[in-house]
Amino acid sequence: MADDYCWCGSRLVECARCDGKGWVYIGFFHGExxxxxxxxxxxxLCPKHGNNYS
Ligand SMILES: [Zn+2]
Ligand SMILES: [Zn+2]
Known part of the structure; x- marks a missing residue:
């Protein structure tokens, strides 16, 4: 996968919350x-602008 860049020139980093997957589990038994x-x-995420990079 190619690296993506924000409009500010920073290289986008993996989102720590979802581990770069783009989705998270919710619910007690990780069902959803x-x-x-x-x-x-x-x-x-852009280190400077979060998800506001496009
Ligand atoms: Zn940025
Ligand atoms: Zn995320």
């Missing part, structure tokens, strides 16, 4: 998958 709100389901 939800898009990660931290990275907007992309799995990537």
């Amino acid at each position: 998958e939800n898009p990660c709100k931290t990275c907007n389901g992309t799995g990537k």
Whole structure:
């Protein structure tokens, strides 16, 4: 997978909350998958601008 860059020139990093997957488990027994709100389901974040990189 190619590296992605923010409009500010920073290289996007993996979202720590979802481990770069773009979704997270919710629910007691990890039964449901939800898009990660931290990275907007992309799995990537700009170190400076978070998910506001496009
Ligand atoms: Zn940025
Ligand atoms: Zn995420």
